[in-house]
Amino acid sequence: MDAFQGLLTGFQVALSLEGILFVLIGVIVGTLIGMMPGLGPISAIAIMIPITYGMDPAPALVMMAGVYYGAVFGGSTSSILLNAPGISGTVATSFDGYPMAQNGQAGKALAIAAIASFVGGTVSVVLLMLLAPALSSVAISFGPPAYFALMFMGLTAISSLSEGSTIKAMIAAVAGFMVVTIGIDPQTGTQRFTFGNVNLFDGFDFLIIALGLFAVAEVCILVLNRKNRSLSDDQKLGSLRLSKQDLKEMSGPVTRQSFVGFMLGVLPGAGATIASFISYIFEKRIAKNPEEFGKGSIKGIAAPESSNNAATSGAFVPLLSLGIPGSGTTAVMLGAFLVLGVQPGPLLMSDRPEIFWGIIASMYLGNIFLLILNLPLIPYLAKILSIPRPLLISLVIMFSLIGVYSISFNVFDLYMLLVFGALGFAMRIFSFPAPPFILAFILGGMMEQAFRQSMTISNGSLSIFVDTPLPLSLLLISLLSLVIPAFLKWRGNRLAAKQR
Amino acid sequence: MLASINQRLGLLLFVVAAIYLYLSFQLPNYQYAPIDADVIPKGLGILLLILAVLLFFSRAVETEAEKKKRDIPKKEFGVLATVFGMIFLYILLFELVGFVIMTVLFIFFCSWFLGYRAWKTNVLVSLLFPIVMYAIFVFALGINLPRGILPL
Numbered sequence: 319m320d321a322f323q324g325l326l327t328g329f330q331v332a333l334s335l336e337g338i339l340f341v342l343i344g345v346i347v348g349t350l351i352g353m354m355p356g357l358g359p360i361s362a363i364a365i366m367i368p369i370t371y372g373m374d375p376a377p378a379l380v381m382m383a384g385v386y387y388g389a390v391f392g393g394s395t396s397s398i399l400l401n402a403p404g405i406s407g408t409v410a411t412s413f414d415g416y417p418m419a420q421n422g423q424a425g426k427a428l429a430i431a432a433i434a435s436f437v438g439g440t441v442s443v444v445l446l447m448l449l450a451p452a453l454s455s456v457a458i459s460f461g462p463p464a465y466f467a468l469m470f471m472g473l474t475a476i477s478s479l480s481e482g483s484t485i486k487a488m489i490a491a492v493a494g495f496m497v498v499t500i501g502i503d504p505q506t507g508t509q510r511f512t513f514g515n516v517n518l519f520d521g522f523d524f525l526i527i528a529l530g531l532f533a534v535a536e537v538c539i540l541v542l543n544r545k546n547r548s549l550s551d552d553q554k555l556g557s558l559r560l561s562k563q564d565l566k567e568m569s570g571p572v573t574r575q576s577f578v579g580f581m582l583g584v585l586p587g588a589g590a591t592i593a594s595f596i597s598y599i600f601e602k603r604i605a606k607n608p609e610e611f612g613k614g615s616i617k618g619i620a621a622p623e624s625s626n627n628a629a630t631s632g633a634f635v636p637l638l639s640l641g642i643p644g645s646g647t648t649a650v651m652l653g654a655f656l657v658l659g660v661q662p663g664p665l666l667m668s669d670r671p672e673i674f675w676g677i678i679a680s681m682y683l684g685n686i687f688l689l690i691l692n693l694p695l696i697p698y699l700a701k702i703l704s705i706p707r708p709l710l711i712s713l714v715i716m717f718s719l720i721g722v723y724s725i726s727f728n729v730f731d732l733y734m735l736l737v738f739g740a741l742g743f744a745m746r747i748f749s750f751p752a753p754p755f756i757l758a759f760i761l762g763g764m765m766e767q768a769f770r771q772s773m774t775i776s777n778g779s780l781s782i783f784v785d786t787p788l789p790l791s792l793l794l795i796s797l798l799s800l801v802i803p804a805f806l807k808w809r810g811n812r813l814a815a816k817q818r
Numbered sequence: 819m820l821a822s823i824n825q826r827l828g829l830l831l832f833v834v835a836a837i838y839l840y841l842s843f844q845l846p847n848y849q850y851a852p853i854d855a856d857v858i859p860k861g862l863g864i865l866l867l868i869l870a871v872l873l874f875f876s877r878a879v880e881t882e883a884e885k886k887k888r889d890i891p892k893k894e895f896g897v898l899a900t901v902f903g904m905i906f907l908y909i910l911l912f913e914l915v916g917f918v919i920m921t922v923l924f925i926f927f928c929s930w931f932l933g934y935r936a937w938k939t940n941v942l943v944s945l946l947f948p949i950v951m952y953a954i955f956v957f958a959l960g961i962n963l964p965r966g967i968l969p970l
Contacts, residue, residue, distance in 0.1 A: 372959055482884070485873050489831060492866045496838060499862065503855035506848040510855060511841055541901055542894055544932055708932035709943060712925040715905060720951060724961045732909045736902065743898075748827060749884045770853040778852050811877075 321451055324667070328675025332683050336377050341680045344381035345687050348388020349395075350702050354710065355402035356540045357533070359389035360756070361714075363650045364528035367657055368721040375658040376672050380680040382654045386647060387439060387630045387681065390590050391688045394431040394623055395700055399424060402546065407590030407626040410598040414611060414618030421614055425556040430564070430616055431623045432692035434572050438624030439685040441576035442583070442631035447678050449584070451667055453639040458664040462771035463782050465642075467792035468586075469761045469768065472636075472644050473754065474796040475587025478803055480751040488800075490750045494758030495765075497522060504763075505770060517730040522738075524653040526731055527759050529718040530738025531745070531752050537714050538743040544707040555697050568620035571601045579625030583632020586644035587799075590626040590633075597625035631681060638662050638674060642761070646753025649760040823888070828874030835870055839863030897932075904928055916966015921948035 331337050344366075351362035362385050370378035393404035398415035411431060418427040460468075473491050480487035500511045501521030512518040575597040582593040601621040602611045611618045633648045641663030643649040655662050660673055667674045691699060722735045745752055776782035784790045842859035904924060912920040925944035934940055955961045 368961075369959070371961060483873075483876070483878055485869055485876055489866065489869045489873065492862055492869060496859075496862050496866070499859050506851050506855045508846055508848055508855035510845060510859065511838075538898055538901075541898055541932065542890060706929075706934050706936070708929040708934035709925075709940070711901075711932060712928040713943075713947065715901075715928070716921060716925065716947065716951075719905070719908070720955070720963070723963070724955065724959075727962075729909060729913060733906075736905060736909070740902070747888050747890065748823070749887060766858045769858065770851075773853045 321447065324451070324671055324675040325447065325679060327671050328677075328679030331376050331672050331676030332380065332680040336374075337380060337676070337680060338683065340377040340381040341384050341684050342687055344384020345388035345391070345684050345691065348385040348390075349392030349688065349691055349699065351385070352389030352392030353395045353404045353699070353702060354705075355396050355400060355404055355546075356536050356543070357714065358405045358536065359386055359393075359407075359647050360528060360650050360753075361533040361536055362386070362389045363647070363654060364525060364533060365714075365717045365721060367525055367654050368724045370654065370658060371724065373658070375660045375670075376676045378658055379655065379660065379673055380676055382651065383634070383677050383680065384684045386651060387627065387684060388688060390626055390630045391432075391435045391439070391692060392699075393626075394435065394619075395428060395692070395696065396703060398427045398431060398619075399700060399703065405590075407594055407629075408622070409591070410594040410622035410626075411619055413598065413622075414613070414615045417612065418614035418619065422554070423556050423614070424554070425558040426560060426564070427614075427619055428555065428696050429558045429560050429693060430568060430619045432689060432696070433560070433565075434568060434620040434623035435627040435692070436685055436689040437572045438576045438579055438627035439631060439688070440682065441573075441624075442580040442628035443678060443681040443685070445577075445580050446631045446634055446681070450635050450639045450674075450678070453635060454664045454667045457640050460640075460664070460788070462768040462775065463786065463789040464792070466765060466768035466772055467783065467789035467796070468640065468642055469765045471792050471796040471799075472586040472642060473758055473761060474799050475585070476645065476754050476757055477587075478799045479587040479592055480754060482749050482751065484800065484803065486748075486750045487754045490745065490752065491754035491758040494527075494755035495762040497527065498759050498762035499766075505767075517728065522734060523722075523725055523731065524650075524756075524760060525657075525725055526722055526734050527738055528650050528653065528756060529721055530735045531742035531756060533714055533718045534735060534739025535742025535746055535752070537711050537718075538739065539746060540707060540711050540714075544711065546707070555700070558693060558696070564616055567616045571597075571617045571621040572624040575601065575621045575625040576628045579628030580632040582625070583629030584635045584644075586636065586642075588629065589645040589647065590629045593629035594622035594626040597621040634677070638666060638677070639664060641666070642764075643757060646756045649753075649757045652760055823880060824876060824878065825874050828870045828872075831866060831870035831873065835863055835866035839867065900931065901928065904931070912966070913964045914966060916968050917963040918948045918952055918968060919966060921951070 347366060348362055351357050352359065363382060366382060366385050389405060390407050393408035394411045396402050396404040397408040397412035398419050401412050401416040403409045403412050415427045415431060477487040477491050478484050500518055502509055502519050578597055578600065579593040582588040582596060598618065598621050601617050602608045605617060633645055636642050636644050637648045637651060641661060643652045660670060718735060719732060722731050742752055772782050783793060842856050842863050845856040848854055908920055908924050922944050925947060926940055929940050952963055955963050
């Protein structure tokens with residue numbers, strides 16, 4: 319099936335009544351949860367997963383994808399209005415969005431963000447459509463060693479690119495991998511770390527980890543910040559209209575950063591947050607008047623917003639074509655696929671074209687819906703920001719509890735949700751990043767399997783990972799991604815010490 | 819006395835890694851697998867051990883932002899513990915008493931406890947949310963939530 323025919327199949331899914339309905343639900347829910355400061359796209363996806371039980375996989379996944387890019391789209395609203403980013407991918411948007419809103423031009427800032435997001439999202443869907451099938455057809459020949467090396471690279475990349483200490487990020491990744499070893503080993507039937515507890519035989523469901531480590535832990539932070547201001551009723555948004563001059567000024571950054579964002583999204587470990595920061599700095603460097611940045615510059619809003627949305631679609635490339643998530647958020651997306659019995663990877667395009675192409679086609683539609691939601695309807699939508707924090711906290715706790723209970727009907731899992739919630743909270747206050755944990759948890763089982771398959775092929779010799787060029791180069795890249803930053807830091811410290 | 823927070827965390831993680839590693843060495847053998855179930859756990863245990871040592875000896879100074887994150891007033895810990903206590907009670911009782919009743923109680927009291935004083939809205943939300951969720955899950959999705967002592 320060629321791309322054009324595939325896309326037609328995809329639009330048949332996306333433009334069916336069911337398809338349109340679920341894209342719409344997905345992007346609305348995504349926008350709303352994305353707006354809430356403190357609740358990120360991982361929580362949004364995890365909270366929505368139970369709703370998909372029993373649904374057809376194609377519309378369900380179209381909806382889940384909508385939740386993801388909807389959350390990134392919607393996150394900018396609270397960055398601009400409250401200076402409290404809804405998600406980490408829109409932190410950079412607040413640098414110029416909030417000052418512009420303070421000048422009484424909130425409407426203009428929201429309009430710039432919406433248009434930049436729309437362009438970024440749409441450009442990258444086109445690129446996704448071109449790149450994902452190509453990568454699928456290459457990846458079909460990958461053996462277990464290459465897969466192991468790819469996943470290993472994903473984990474090292476997310477660790478070295480995480481905010482703060484790389485050691486802490488690696489500890490988080492190792493801990494996530496350790497949690498996945500709990501349960502009965504699928505290959506030998508050995509019970510590992512179950513202590514004879516029947517509830518642990520099947521290991522932890524990923525929803526317990528995702529909701530605990532993200533939703534419940536984020537609720538804890540919300541409890542601490544419950545007195546922060548929410549949107550007051552009298553806040554004026556101002557006109558949403560943009561002049562021709564404004565549009566001209568944003569056209570350059572939007573075009574450039576859509577491509578930058580997409581590429582960063584495809585690479586493992588980066589994703590929307592890093593893409594938005596890099597794009598912001600990029601535009602500031604090449605701007606004629608960089609001193610305007612930080613004071614309400616149009617370019618300063620347009621650059622991160624086009625980039626973070628482009629990165630979101632870019633992240634679907636490795637997910638759909640390799641079946642390997644490159645970030646915490648896409649790891650939870652993979653979980654959503656698996657819950658529905660769909661295994662993404664090189665075979666997805668030929669085995670389940672309606673899903674592969676359905677998701678891609680639905681993104682065109684979703685971005686149009688998001689533009690409508692975030693431009694003319696934004697004054698009404700922004701009202702959600704005035705929900706009282708205490709009520710929001712109680713409701714999110716309930717969503718998490720119902721979500722976990724409805725997978726297993728097992729009260730033990732609910733207690734585990736509390737345990738992982740406490741762990742996630744502890745990780746946040748001690749500055750251990752949570753995305754490497756969830757990525758390692760999702761990849762852990764697959765990595766162990768790929769490792770053992772490789773070792774079986776090679777009859778127990780580790781040389782299988784270095785004999786062929788692909789795994790060797792991937793492993794080398796992973797190693798360098800850890801060693802080079804550490805070396806640079808060490809040299810920087812030494813230079814600083816010498817100067818002293 | 820351990821000076822920095824990273825040293826304390828490093829020590830704690832070292833202990834965790836040691837216990838995990840000890841348990842990995844207790845795993846039974848299975849003859850017919852070229853790579854047995856204990857290989858990956860042993861590797862992970864050793865890796866965590868090394869990382870814990872690195873964290874212990876890392877000279878990274880805690881940034882102001884990181885310190886601020888840790889700096890939580892004692893009273894707020896009490897608030898968090900109470901919320902966790904309420905969730906615990908909820909889990910303990912909700913299969914017995916039923917989803918709807920427990921959820922009404924939880925949402926109302928949790929929101930009230932966290933300082934939400936608009937009681938009319940609170941009553942409305944805490945009644946509507948459980949009933950709507952119950953209807954969606956039981957009637958639309960076919961997922962049974964505990965009915966408890968209510969007849970329906």
